Amino acid sequence: MTPKFDSWADVVAFACALPDVEMLPFYGTPCPKLNGKALAAPGREAGSFAAMCQPDEKDILLETDPDTFWQTPHYEGWHALLVRFESDDPERIADVLRRAWWDRAKRPQRQAFGARP
Incomplete structure (x- = not known):
């Protein structure tokens, strides 16, 4: 089944389905x-x-798919990028979240999960 990322709720549902993920505050917002x-x-x-x-x-993502991945000055130099909802390639977004x-992940979590996507 192809994931969908049409809203923040979709992102949360996908991410929380990954092993050991929990919703906790990140700069005051549950993430x-x-x-x-x-x-x-x-x-x-x-x-x-983000x-x-x-x-x-x-x-690479910013260069190869600017319709999906982008940034503002706020995200420059930070280990994150913006992702537009409703992308034409939701599997690529899923891989970004899996990575x-x-x-x-800690070593035992990685070993249980397998190779890096």
Whole structure:
């Protein structure tokens, strides 16, 4: 089944289905976290949410799919980028969230999950 990311509720549902994720405050807002570290957060900009990612992957995503992935000056230099809801490639967004999970996982969690998406 292809995931959908049409709203923040969809993002939360997907992220919370990943192992050991729980909703905890992130700058005062409940967000999906693994081991106390955020995977995603509601975007400050309408129609988007922020997803955590590695800097090198961020650059690739911004360059290869600017219709989905973007940033404002607020997110420059930060390990996150904005993701527009209702993307044409929801599986790519799912992989970004899975990688955010994997990057925050402890070794036993990674071993149970498998290779990094």
